[in-house]
Structures are given as C-alpha cells and as structure tokens.
Amino acid sequence: MTETTKLRLSPIGIPPYSARGITEEFTLDGEAQLARTVNNVLIDLSAGEDEKYKLTITCTDQQMPFLDGVKRGMELTVDSATEFTYMTGGSPAREIASTTDDPATRTEGAVTFYRPRLTMLVADYRLNNDEAGAVCGWTLDLIEV
Secondary structure, three states, X not given: OOOOOOXXXXXXXXXXXXXXXXXXXXXXXXXXXXEEOOOOOEEEOOOOOOOOEEEEEEEEEOOOOOOOOOOOOOEEEEEOOOOEEEEOOOOOOOOEOOOOOOOOEEEEOOEEEEOEEEEEXXXXXXXXXXXXXXXXXXXXXXXXX
C-alpha cells in the first residue's frame, strides 16, 4: 500500500488517496482555570495536571478513510502528522510515534521536533461527497485519554 501521509490511526488505518491535503488542529481540552486576584493579578488555579488535547483531522481527497464501524468512544492510537517541539536535551511531553517508516524526530540547532503518539477517543466524525467533482471529504474529532 502506498503511504500518502505520516498520520497513522490504529486500529482503523488510512487507505491510499484518502488523506492527501490533510489538516490537523490541536486545541486544549477543558476549561482554563485562570482567575484574577483582588490586586488584578492573573493566576492559575489548576491542580497542576498535564493538559489534554482535542484533535480535529480534516481532509478532502479521492477516497474515504476506513470509518465504517467507528463509533463514539472508540479508542484510537494516533501517530500525528503534526510535529511538536521541545528544547534539545530536554524530553518530550508526549510519547514519540515510533513505528513508522518516516523518522518521528529531527533536530535543528537547539530544537527537537517530534511527532507524538496519542491515545484518543472518537468524539465524532463527518463524511461528505462531491459526486460531480469526484471528491470525498471527512472530519474526525478526537479527545485525548
């Protein structure tokens, strides 16, 4: 099978010609625990836990991905195409995607780039089709466990 993206979704997979032109949008999951003191100083009231991510993957291509049978709450392992960064010599905040043919890390000067591996649950997905234009579109919404 021809690989057309660095994105990996396990166990469902991504067939050829279903993920060219893919976009990934990461946002923080949950509400910010920020407040102002009586002296108008902004403080963080969170308990110091690590933030979790929401991920929206969107694509328009010629084929649909393997989404038949996918349900809300289904657990997926996502090897992201998006690179995260940390200072070289430090350590990544997430596990590094390690089972791909493409290197999941690279270093440029004082910055190390890596593609994270995230365990996520399916929140929703949408499919669309432009029959006359021979184009299929899909969006997959995920929330980190």
